[in-house]
Amino acid sequence: MITALGGGIIRDVIIASLPPATFRDWRYLAVAGAGALIAFGWGRKLDRLSFPIEVLDAVGLSLFAITGATKAMDAGLGPLPAVILGAVTAVGGGTIRDVLIGRVPTVLRSGLYAVPALIGAAITVVSLEIGLHGWIPALVAGLACFAVRLIGIRFDLNVPVPPGSPDE
Amino acid sequence: MITALGGGIIRDVIIASLPPATFRDWRYLAVAGAGALIAFGWGRKLDRLSFPIEVLDAVGLSLFAITGATKAMDAGLGPLPAVILGAVTAVGGGTIRDVLIGRVPTVLRSGLYAVPALIGAAITVVSLEIGLHGWIPALVAGLACFAVRLIGIRFDLNVPVPPGSPDE
Amino acid sequence: MITALGGGIIRDVIIASLPPATFRDWRYLAVAGAGALIAFGWGRKLDRLSFPIEVLDAVGLSLFAITGATKAMDAGLGPLPAVILGAVTAVGGGTIRDVLIGRVPTVLRSGLYAVPALIGAAITVVSLEIGLHGWIPALVAGLACFAVRLIGIRFDLNVPVPPGSPDE
Numbered sequence: 001m002i003t004a005l006g007g008g009i010i011r012d013v014i015i016a017s018l019p020p021a022t023f024r025d026w027r028y029l030a031v032a033g034a035g036a037l038i039a040f041g042w043g044r045k046l047d048r049l050s051f052p053i054e055v056l057d058a059v060g061l062s063l064f065a066i067t068g069a070t071k072a073m074d075a076g077l078g079p080l081p082a083v084i085l086g087a088v089t090a091v092g093g094g095t096i097r098d099v100l101i102g103r104v105p106t107v108l109r110s111g112l113y114a115v116p117a118l119i120g121a122a123i124t125v126v127s128l129e130i131g132l133h134g135w136i137p138a139l140v141a142g143l144a145c146f147a148v149r150l151i152g153i154r155f156d157l158n159v160p161v162p163p164g165s166p167d168e
Numbered sequence: 169m170i171t172a173l174g175g176g177i178i179r180d181v182i183i184a185s186l187p188p189a190t191f192r193d194w195r196y197l198a199v200a201g202a203g204a205l206i207a208f209g210w211g212r213k214l215d216r217l218s219f220p221i222e223v224l225d226a227v228g229l230s231l232f233a234i235t236g237a238t239k240a241m242d243a244g245l246g247p248l249p250a251v252i253l254g255a256v257t258a259v260g261g262g263t264i265r266d267v268l269i270g271r272v273p274t275v276l277r278s279g280l281y282a283v284p285a286l287i288g289a290a291i292t293v294v295s296l297e298i299g300l301h302g303w304i305p306a307l308v309a310g311l312a313c314f315a316v317r318l319i320g321i322r323f324d325l326n327v328p329v330p331p332g333s334p335d336e
Numbered sequence: 337m338i339t340a341l342g343g344g345i346i347r348d349v350i351i352a353s354l355p356p357a358t359f360r361d362w363r364y365l366a367v368a369g370a371g372a373l374i375a376f377g378w379g380r381k382l383d384r385l386s387f388p389i390e391v392l393d394a395v396g397l398s399l400f401a402i403t404g405a406t407k408a409m410d411a412g413l414g415p416l417p418a419v420i421l422g423a424v425t426a427v428g429g430g431t432i433r434d435v436l437i438g439r440v441p442t443v444l445r446s447g448l449y450a451v452p453a454l455i456g457a458a459i460t461v462v463s464l465e466i467g468l469h470g471w472i473p474a475l476v477a478g479l480a481c482f483a484v485r486l487i488g489i490r491f492d493l494n495v496p497v498p499p500g501s502p503d504e
Binding site for chain 2: 350351352411415441498
């Protein structure tokens with residue numbers, strides 16, 4: 001439930017939209033709880049479905065990046081803060097989950113995770129800034145985020161590491 | 169101090185009761201600081217008192233679950249969010265403490281910790297929903313949380329693990 | 337960026353100054369991002385500059401402790417909460433960083449880190465309480481924090497450990 005809801009809670013605290021949406025509408029908690037129960041009961045079988053799960057995860061990443069950036073702009077944040085907050089919304093839940101189970105968050109370790117979220121949020125913010133509203137720019141932003149995330153998984157791309165780092 | 173105050177700070181941020189009670193009344197900080205100093209100075213001797221400390225911890229868990237759920241209802245949250253927030257209030261401080269010292273939080277590992285908090289919060293919320301106010305329903309909710317927590321310790325009960333898990 | 341901005345975000349959430357300053361003025365994000373990029377590109381060379389970096393870190397600690405305590409007083413918090421919040425502002429960013437990379441936070445382990453922040457915040461709060469405003473008391477508070485931090489580094493001082501602790 002924290003994975004699903006943590007990013008949105010951080011976003012709503014930052015933009016002062018309190019109580020967070022998660023706590024104002026019980027359906028967020030119900031959907032996240034139902035998903036968690038499914039994973040709890042059938043987790044071993046879900047292990048075999050890792051690619052479909054990564055695709056769904058990429059869909060979620062895209063949705064969170066776009067809605068996070070949009071809500072940030074609606075709350076009056078400037079373009080750069082809105083892009084950052086969109087990405088934080090998208091990666092925040094998974095980051096808290098990783099911290100709680102004692103792992104260095106995925107977003108800090110490898111793969112492309114924050115990068116597609118930043119791209120999706122940036123397209124969203126640029127669209128809103130030049131006056132493009134509605135579902136078409138949102139779809140473009142979502143597809144861009146989704147595509148970069150899946151390309152990263154498919155070709156095992158990683159964010160660059162600092163020059164001279166042992167991982168280089 | 170984080171163990172004592174963390175849960176209430178999270179609760180107050182979520183229900184937009186800011187600054188949190190912890191920072192509005194210096195006595196919260198003073199009591200938590202005094203308790204921390206006692207543990208600092210006499211920690212070795214307190215190790216021998218593990219059962220009384222677990223009982224006091226269960227009292228605290230009950231109080232936090234009930235006050236958290238009650239404040240959530242007063243802030244206009246629905247019943248399901250109020251139950252969740254009551255449990256978060258009760259387990260939040262210890263969870264932050266465990267993260268800071270590099271442990272996977274107790275609440276995620278073993279024993280009954282979130283379960284009694286959820287039971288106490290649920291009884292509180294149902295009582296308020298059916299119009300029962302005052303100290304009698306609060307006492308019932310508190311005793312239920314306390315009893316489930318102590319039964320869990322006494323009989324070494326654990327939350328169920330997912331089917332097929334190595335811990336099963 | 338979290339190291340630089342995390343403490344101020346916690347402070348602004350606690351005093352209900354939302355959205356946090358970090359998200360209201362894009363220059364905070366830009367400066368922190370530029371610093372992070374420099375560290376990313378020249379990190380290996382910066383390793384050799386550990387003393388100048390520790391001095392700059394002590395300057396930052398002092399600034400955060402003083403501005404945190406001042407903003408807390410301006411927000412109407414009492415003296416003790418304002419001192420605590422000043423110290424939290426100063427050590428919060430580094431603490432979140434350490435948690436994210438899987439380390440027990442420096443502030444909990446060794447050295448004098450919270451102690452100089454508490455001293456700087458306390459001097460700030462006492463000055464404001466007795467009606468001394470402006471840059472002179474702020475400078476005194478900042479120099480005290482800075483000096484205690486550097487003395488701690490120079491003489492390898494540590495906070496006291498509990499009696500009977502294995503680290504004693």
